[in-house]
């Protein structure tokens with residue numbers, strides 16, 4: 001009989017519980033929800049945990065209400081899946097232009113269209129990458145395990161608030177619905193983040209930013225300064241201006257502020273083995289299979305490194321730098337054509353880079369092992 | 378009294394004679410009559426000609442998307458949560474057409490906002506196309522033969538949706554008192570201002586008079602609802618309970634006999650305890666110091682059809698939570714059999730435990746048949762099957778499962794002894 005190694009009690013929980021708690025601790029205080037499988041567990045936990053929870057009549061309203069809450073200084077969160085996200089797209093563009101913080105948790109399921117609501121997937125990265133018109137990116141994080149449900153959810157809220165932008169937190173059915181034994185006795189502390197408010201005496205320019213490229217915030221409940229919020233191309237006063245240079249500079253700033261702060265919200269796990277010539281690159285729900293595949297390969301005496309991407313957009317250049325150190329890169333992701341692989345290496349690809357892809361089933365560690373060992377390096 | 382301006386001194390941005398100008402002026406007048414401070418007013422504007430007015434207003438302004446201003450304003454109102462603040466939404470008949478649900482929804486919720494619909498009976502900004510508000514016979518540049526159908530009576534719709542105050546006015550002269558009434562109402566109020574767009578409306582309908590168009594359309598110029606006073610207050614729970622609690626912890630009391638992970642798939646019918654039994658099994662394994670995962674599969678109609686659950690128990694931390702080929706498959710009903718046939722076929726070894734009443738599916742696993750359903754009835758067959766499995770395979774002590782069972786309210790209804798007759 002084996003003796004138990006650790007007698008520490010573990011909790012039996014799903015990722016939704018950690019995501020919800022972490023968001024609230026990080027400063028989110030409103031949840032607006034519209035039901036959709038597999039995001040419903042987040043909706044349910046939100047009813048118990050968020051100071052304010054509203055049931056919206058549709059996903060466009062969801063995003064509009066969230067934006068309205070944000071103009072008053074509150075920090076909203078929602079959870080949806082592709083069909084709902086598709087309806088939100090124009091409104092996400094709006095909130096992005098208005099520079100209002102919020103987190104959209106996108107729980108992926110099998111598409112296209114309604115697809116299979118109860119089947120997991122990892123197919124929406126390209127959709128998210130294409131959300132904003134004009135080549136702008138929406139800061140996007142992706143959860144790879146229960147630790148991330150906690151820490152990365154908090155970072156999503158923090159990034160949204162600090163950068164004053166909608167942020168997408170990608171996850172999938174498997175992560176939010178499966179129950180797992182988890183030692184949560186040492187969860188890192190999460191502190192709330194608040195928007196920097198304008199403290200000056202003179203005129204308030206709602207879209208004037210200093211060196212950090214992030215304008216100071218004031219809520220529409222202000223009684224000293226006029227606050228203007230707009231989603232149309234605007235100057236620093238928040239007044240609509242077709243294509244005046246000042247207004248276009250302001251629009252360009254929306255990307256620059258992300259690029260400037262990207263290093264503060266670049267998160268990934270890199271497990272490099274000295275002498276390895278192959279790299280497994282993965283994210284989201286396939287990350288755990290990738291981690292397990294590495295264990296299996298190493299057990300055979302072969303060497304392999306693993307990169308788990310957690311910040312997906314804007315793409316940190318580190319990923320390319322790391323990948324370029326390896327002759328062989330296997331990108332494992334649960335979608336048909338390799339969305340992250342194409343984003344990193346282009347449609348033309350790169351010599352030595354291949355994918356492990358699947359839909360309607362989880363990619364297993366063995367499939368990744370086989371692909372890594374296929375062209376013995 | 379120190380009356381403050383609500384409009385800048387700049388010229389209004391509309392074509393000459395556009396009804397939108399009169400809405401802006403009447404709005405200022407009404408707010409001044411109410412002696413409000415501009416910074417206690419939040420103007421939320423839609424996309425359309427009327428929406429470009431925000432730059433002329435000295436209040437706070439929020440400018441969003443086409444058709445969504447009412448939903449956005451609802452969010453602002455819920456966020457501000459203070460009925461001393463006036464939240465006013467300007468929207469066109471076009472915006473009200475594409476965003477109709479938001480109007481009905483906001484009235485239904487009772488958000489503290491006043492919606493002013495600038496109904497010029499067409500889409501001004503995009504060149505004079507008809508909206509759903511275009512009256513029968515009314516011509517527009519893209520509909521020179523005139524509309525064949527009547528326009529919406531938005532006031533009737535919104536009145537029945539539960540608004541506190543609803544009025545239609547002809548947008549000429551001084552109608553600021555009507556706006557005062559709407560702005561003063563508690564909850565959701567709406568004023569539909571009938572207007573003419575000189576650039577497209579008048580051109581397409583030469584010699585038209587606004588009063589005649591209104592009369593011909595049969596739309597009543599009147600107050601539809603007054604004094605309903607239904608007001609939305611945003612719920613704020615000041616001390617919601619943490620989702621992290623020791624009560625989810627499972628204490629380790631036993632030891633186990635596993636040297637590698639075991640995946641157990643249970644497949645039965647909805648209502649026969651499959652999901653609970655699987656969860657019991659996983660938790661019991663945890664009390665024996667094992668790591669565990671559990672996930673369910675069922676059709677969207679959770680109350681009928683198959684119900685399956687995959688449990689992994691492992692001496693080492695579990696990374697990948699999939700188990701395409703189970704080590705143990707327990708089938709307790711016909712639905713379960715149909716669902717699990719494919720998994721059974723994939724098994725090259727392991728154990729297939731199947732209810733005696735069922736056909737044995739094709740499999741490479743060792744097959745054991747047992748009369749679970751007959752012994753304890755369909756409802757308890759799943760629970761019984763895991764007791765049976767532990768008793769015969771002993772991955773960890775059956776006592777662990779007894780504990781979990783006894784600590785659950787199911788033990789009040791089902792005697793543990795029935796679960797232990799092997």
Ligand SMILES: Cc1ncc(C[n+]2csc(CCOP(=O)(O)OP(=O)(O)O)c2C)c(N)n1
Nearest residue numbers: 424425426427443469470471472500501502
């Ligand atoms: C989603 C979307 N569809 C279409 C448009 C194009 N569009 C801009 S304004 C407008 C209509 C404006 O008409 P109305 O709301 O009646 O306002 P008006 O211009 O007459 O004041 C349309 C269709 C848009 N901006 N967004």
Ligand code: SF4
Nearest residue numbers: 392395426501574575
């Ligand atoms: S086009 Fe029509 S609605 Fe637009 S400003 Fe001119 S008159 Fe007014």
